[in-house]
Amino acid sequence: VEQPDSPFLQQARLFAEQLADAARPIAMAHFRQALAVEHKADHSPVTVADRAIETRLRGLIGAAFPGHGILGEEFGHVPGARYTWVLDPIDGTKSFITGLPLFGTLVCLLDGARPILGLIDIPATSERWLGLAGTATVFNTVECRASQCQAIESACIYTTSPDAFTAQEWSRYDTLSRRAALRRYGGDCYSYGQLASGHCDLVVEAGLQPYDFMALVPVVEGAGGRISDWRGEPLGLQSSGQVLAAANEPLWRQALAALA
Amino acid sequence: VEQPDSPFLQQARLFAEQLADAARPIAMAHFRQALAVEHKADHSPVTVADRAIETRLRGLIGAAFPGHGILGEEFGHVPGARYTWVLDPIDGTKSFITGLPLFGTLVCLLDGARPILGLIDIPATSERWLGLAGTATVFNTVECRASQCQAIESACIYTTSPDAFTAQEWSRYDTLSRRAALRRYGGDCYSYGQLASGHCDLVVEAGLQPYDFMALVPVVEGAGGRISDWRGEPLGLQSSGQVLAAANEPLWRQALAALA
Numbered sequence: 001v002e003q004p005d006s007p008f009l010q011q012a013r014l015f016a017e018q019l020a021d022a023a024r025p026i027a028m029a030h031f032r033q034a035l036a037v038e039h040k041a042d043h044s045p046v047t048v049a050d051r052a053i054e055t056r057l058r059g060l061i062g063a064a065f066p067g068h069g070i071l072g073e074e075f076g077h078v079p080g081a082r083y084t085w086v087l088d089p090i091d092g093t094k095s096f097i098t099g100l101p102l103f104g105t106l107v108c109l110l111d112g113a114r115p116i117l118g119l120i121d122i123p124a125t126s127e128r129w130l131g132l133a134g135t136a137t138v139f140n141t142v143e144c145r146a147s148q149c150q151a152i153e154s155a156c157i158y159t160t161s162p163d164a165f166t167a168q169e170w171s172r173y174d175t176l177s178r179r180a181a182l183r184r185y186g187g188d189c190y191s192y193g194q195l196a197s198g199h200c201d202l203v204v205e206a207g208l209q210p211y212d213f214m215a216l217v218p219v220v221e222g223a224g225g226r227i228s229d230w231r232g233e234p235l236g237l238q239s240s241g242q243v244l245a246a247a248n249e250p251l252w253r254q255a256l257a258a259l260a
Numbered sequence: 261v262e263q264p265d266s267p268f269l270q271q272a273r274l275f276a277e278q279l280a281d282a283a284r285p286i287a288m289a290h291f292r293q294a295l296a297v298e299h300k301a302d303h304s305p306v307t308v309a310d311r312a313i314e315t316r317l318r319g320l321i322g323a324a325f326p327g328h329g330i331l332g333e334e335f336g337h338v339p340g341a342r343y344t345w346v347l348d349p350i351d352g353t354k355s356f357i358t359g360l361p362l363f364g365t366l367v368c369l370l371d372g373a374r375p376i377l378g379l380i381d382i383p384a385t386s387e388r389w390l391g392l393a394g395t396a397t398v399f400n401t402v403e404c405r406a407s408q409c410q411a412i413e414s415a416c417i418y419t420t421s422p423d424a425f426t427a428q429e430w431s432r433y434d435t436l437s438r439r440a441a442l443r444r445y446g447g448d449c450y451s452y453g454q455l456a457s458g459h460c461d462l463v464v465e466a467g468l469q470p471y472d473f474m475a476l477v478p479v480v481e482g483a484g485g486r487i488s489d490w491r492g493e494p495l496g497l498q499s500s501g502q503v504l505a506a507a508n509e510p511l512w513r514q515a516l517a518a519l520a
Contacts, residue, residue: 032457032459094416094442095444097442098416098418098442098444098454098459098460099454099457099458099459099460100362100444100454100459101362101385102360102361102362124385125361125384125385156357156358158358160445161443161444161445162422163443182354182357182358183423184354184355184358184360184421184446185420185421185445185446186444186445186446186447187360194358194359194360197292197359198359199292199358199359199360200358
């Protein structure tokens with residue numbers, strides 16, 4: 001496993017920032033323009049921007065690290081030897097196509113199955129969270145820290161949409177979230193940034209894909225939080241799509257029990 | 261009724277912008293700071309910023325227009341002769357206290373019962389929508405226009421939270437919104453700005469207070485949209501709190517029928 005002070009990890013960190021820098025102007029060139037919204041088989045809207053960004057990022061990765069694998073939302077999985085870049089060019093596509101500025105670009109680097117770098121970039125607000133295994137998560141240029149809230153009853157909890165849950169999942173989420181001090185909807189990847197910066201305490205979702213959640217792992221863990229599936233298992237490419245992020249270990253344990 | 265070219269309306273427009281300019285730095289000084297969140301009888305969180313802004317705006321209004329009435333979220337209703345300023349210092353308090361930047365300051369001017377000026381200001385993103393009766397709504401410095409989407413089936417629909425609806429209201433909203441091309445949560449006042457700028461097509465809410473919705477009326481109508489309660493009646497200080505905003509008249513009629 002790479003250590004955070006390894007030359008490769010530092011190189012990867014700079015490169016991930018370059019990827020996000022490259023994605024921003026493409027996203028913003030299409031944001032709030034009339035878009036031909038297509039519908040995929042799963043009915044999530046896909047935009048021209050989504051594909052343009054992923055194409056650009058794949059090109060940059062291929063040029064810099066030709067041996068690395070790539071898994072992206074739009075163009076599938078090209079396996080590599082040890083390292084894999086996981087890309088979600090526009091997370092929060094529904095926000096994007098309705099002019100809501102809190103969509104993001106997600107970049108993750110896997111060492112084998114383990115996420116060692118995660119980046120959440122918000123082009124419209126110029127905000128960026130970057131997590132690197134073994135170091136403190138950075139918001140823009142400043143280290144950030146999740147909250148010390150250790151009781152569900154005083155927690156602020158986010159999920160993007162009830163529509164992403166099955167009835168059974170919603171029942172479990174409802175049981176948990178009704179105990180919270182505040183529950184709120186909308187957010188996509190932005191909610192995990194809020195958690196890493198100490199502004200909310202729990203984010204619970206279902207129906208996510210690996211490119212939606214792998215980048216979140218180093219961001220949340222580097223801020224002192226815990227993130228897993230709803231059974232407490234580490235997130236991986238084979239995960240169920242149920243995600244639980246908590247500001248700290250005690251809160252994570254409580255939330256796991258409440259979801260059970 | 262004042263005409264848009266009247267000297268008073270132009271004065272009021274400049275003054276409303278001054279109110280929003282005064283609110284911005286107060287909001288931003290408290291945003292993402294640790295806040296002592298109180299709970300009112302209705303359990304909505306109240307922040308120090310909320311009260312500081314309303315106090316400041318009431319002072320400015322009292323100095324400029326001592327005969328005008330004021331109705332604010334925090335400090336109640338002081339009746340005036342002909343004109344009344346309706347203030348929501350921070351709309352989207354849940355967003356505000358969880359570090360989400362899409363909260364807003366709402367300012368409305370009533371001539372008798374009729375809203376003749378409405379302003380939605382988003383301090384964290386420096387975005388502002390201003391509507392003045394009889395003129396085109398302006399987004400920042402540019403006129404904006406709601407969409408031409410005239411079928412629910414191709415509409416993007418927003419509401420802030422299912423938790424704001426009664427079971428019976430939710431059933432009606434669910435029937436409507438399941439027909440839409442896209443439904444999305446979170447937003448508060450920002451959703452009505454998205455609608456005025458043509459990015460979403462319907463916003464439907466329940467459980468709102470007059471200070472939540474009166475400012476929206478000139479913004480939506482000045483962009484070509486329609487806004488009313490769920491029975492199609494004009495919004496006023498005695499309205500039920502059910503709000504339906506649509507990008508245009510045909511879409512508004514369809515949505516009214518679907519909610520019935």
